[in-house]
Amino acid sequence: MMNALVSFAPSCRSDRVSGRHTLICRGIVQETHDVKTFVFCPKRGQAGQFKAGQFITLNLVIDGAPAVRTYSISSPPTRAGDLRITVKRVPGGLASNWLHDNLEQGSEIEIDGPSGSFNWDDLRSDRPLFLSGGSGITPVMSMLRTLADSGSDKDVCFIHSARSPKDIIFGDELDNLARDHRNFHVHVVCAEAVHNWAGPTGLVGESMLLKFAPDIRERTVYACGPEPYMNAVRNALNSIGLDPGRYHEESFGGLLKPAPVLQTAQAASVRFARTGVTHQCRSTQTLLEIARSVGLYLPSACQQGICGTCRVLKVSGDVEMADFGGLSAQEKDAGYVLACCTHPMGAVSIDL
Structure with a gap:
């Protein structure tokens, strides 16, 4: 079985960049109806080098109270001075709604990091299979952009799952990656069949993975998405018989069970x-x-x-x-x- 309760690849952990940095928002991109990309540059010097797939920790103050959240970096480290996070507005979500409604060009935010072991530098492979669901595309996109920018000739397969066509993040860029890089095999799948979508539909599972990546047992898998999606991915890979050593993941959406609380004080x-x-x-x-x-x-x-x-x-x-x-x-x-x-x-x- 996939040993995958943890949210970061368990085999290694990258070095963390210590200290707090100030970033300035220099642009905002509306990706979908409920997703925005915030483009940052460091206020002074550099905000620490990062590895494709890592995250930063935002130290926000919302209504006078501190709010700390982590967001994956969606930009690649190959583009100096350009650091981006891509944020989905979550109904009732404190930080995501505040960012969507309040962050604007010229705004400053304090961050810690970057950090995270789910990154391309530490987990390289010759035949990667990237799997993402919904906003889980963000760290994967950092890796894909890195491979594209570096002119990599690796045999890259990417399968992204979205709820519907209007929920596809980076849709145009994914089309361009597939068009401009013959070694990039990009598949976008929508869960809902709608009249304006001619692409594949369905939920991630064994048959879908084998259809788009028939050589999956020879690939190294990098998966990211909300916990229900990740459970489906793990179950499918278990059925397929993928070697757990070929599997790395980052999961959005919290734990399956809460951490135990000590009952006896001493x-x-x-x-x-x-x-x-x-x-x-x-x-x-x-x-x-x-x-x-x-x-x-x-x-x-x-x-x-x-x-x-x-x-x-x-x-x-x-x-x-x-x-x-x-x-x-x-x-x-x-x-x-x-x-x-x-x-x-x-x-x-x-x-x-």
């Missing part, structure tokens, strides 16, 4: 090694909550043990951590923990 303390501050606390608190309570800044995003943004080195002490793939095995062996889902079980010291 006395604990956390020493922040860089500042020398020691704080008395309870084991029911997370390291992230404790750091914030003493006024220390620690980047965070998902707060569910997925994205890895809040990674911090544990110097000493016993902890309990309930992560969902946000750390690689190598990082755990090196002593790193995720502050958002790690509880001190006594006297603990961390490198902060």
Whole structure:
């Protein structure tokens, strides 16, 4: 079975670019009726080099309260000074609606990153198969644009699933990629059959994947999309018999189940090694909550043990951590923990 509960490829984790940067919005592109691309440039210097497929963490202030969200970079690193995120307006979504309604040319935002192990540099292959559903196209598009810009001769297959023709993100550009690059095999599939759509229809599954990628067992798969789509992809690949070592994913839409909560509180303390501050606390608190309570800044995003943004080195002490793939095995062996889902079980010291 696909070992794919985690949202980032479990085999490796890329280096994170530390520090906070300021970006200026220099343009907005209306991609579909509910999707916009925001084009940014760094306010000063460079906002950190990124790898195709990575994400940034936006530190927003909405109605006077902080709101932290992660968005994949949809632009390629081959285009210097051009960093883009492509955002779907989610009904009831705090950040996506605020960005759509308030961000304009000249607006400034604070970001952390880039970061993320679902990236082309660390997961290269000669015969990639990219799969995306809905707004999951964003990191995949960064990879496709990178391959196109570099003149790659790799045998590229891409299957994108959209709800309907009006929901196809980057539709014209996908047509151009298929037209201009003979080694790019692009297939866009709509779930709904409508009168103005002559392309294929249906939901992602075993038959669809084998139809468009009959050599799928010899390819390396990169998949991204909302959790229902990802479940369908995993089930199809399990049925096909793809080697799990050929599968990498990033999933939008949260966990299948919540992280467990410690029921029994015990006395604990956390020493922040860089500042020398020691704080008395309870084991029911997370390291992230404790750091914030003493006024220390620690980047965070998902707060569910997925994205890895809040990674911090544990110097000493016993902890309990309930992560969902946000750390690689190598990082755990090196002593790193995720502050958002790690509880001190006594006297603990961390490198902060």
